[in-house]
């Protein structure tokens with residue numbers, strides 16, 4: 239039988255958010271029925287990304303750390319696969335409150351793993367982060383790269399909770415034969431991205447499209463592998479449909495040399511002639527903390543084992559898509575208000 243069985247829906251936790259909305263859209267385009275489970279309703283951008291189908295998709299509102307609710311939702315919909323994206327994203331809050339990272343992000347993941355094994359879920363895709371890597375030990379960073387080192391662990395409670403989630407995935411695979419896969423996204427971008435990870439992307443593109451001046455004190459030299467949310471979503475489908483003997487860990491990235499906030503500013507100026515954008519030459523404190531795990535990433539296993547490659551491996555093309563879609567979103571929002 240194909241994995242996952244298409245007679246059963248795919249449950250997407252966090253489907254009302256940024257990456258979730260692109261994932262839902264890609265799953266619908268691939269012919270899956272989808273159920274969303276999220277604490278919140280769709281954001282306007284998420285609704286725009288999914289389109290009219292958002293009205294028909296069942297949305298189960300609830301918190302991932304509420305075990306009875308999780309069991310109820312998974313038991314009623316009996317999904318063939320679960321894509322678990324829901325997570326508290328406010329890194330600063332989690333750093334101050336490690337118990338919240340444990341309670342919501344770790345326990346939430348374990349709740350869905352537990353509900354998956356009781357309900358015959360065929361494949362479970364867990365969203366982690368590139369931040370599980372404490373320090374770049376070699377490049378390109380691949381799935382073999384160590385995640386706990388003699389003197390360093392992942393940066394902050396958010397990444398530590400992701401690493402715990404990954405480890406529990408392996409525990410469920412070993413103890414119960416649950417087919418678990420892990421996606422570690424790098425720096426995601428596209429319409430709908432949040433202020434928790436603006437990445438010298440949202441704060442440049444969106445005001446520039448609105449015709450506002452952009453002046454950022456930091457960001458010019460800060461490097462990242464920027465990956466478009468459309469490519470992340472196509473990776474989710476490829477991982478869901480990939481062969482059983484494929485790896486369990488994949489990076490959502492372009493695999494190209496890292497690009498900087500300064501590169502983003504320069505390309506946006508090309509795309510929007512006359513845009514007034516200034517990005518300073520400094521690193522912020524959080525940029526400095528992140529530098530430890532920013533290195534060139536390998537996407538070879540996704541290419542060779544899943545036949546996946548990113549559509550927007552060119553940052554220029556990905557930014558052009560972001561600009562166009564954001565314009566369309568603004569136009570649709572203005573139309574809706576009339």
Ligand SMILES: NC(=O)c1ccc[n+]([C@@H]2O[C@H](COP(=O)([O-])OP(=O)(O)OC[C@H]3O[C@@H](n4cnc5c(N)ncnc54)[C@H](O)[C@@H]3O)[C@@H](O)[C@H]2O)c1
Pocket residue numbers: 251252253254255256257258275276277278300301302303322323324325326327342346365366367368422423424425426427432435
């Ligand atoms: N954005 C990035 O650059 C990035 C990078 C690496 C990993 N990720 C991972 O991708 C996933 C999606 O991130 P995103 O950028 O789309 O963020 P997002 O905030 O847009 O999406 C997260 C979703 O989870 C929901 N949620 C939060 N707490 C919940 C709870 N207790 N119960 C149920 N739902 C809850 C939110 O309502 C939201 O819809 C997360 O797991 C995140 O850690 C994102």
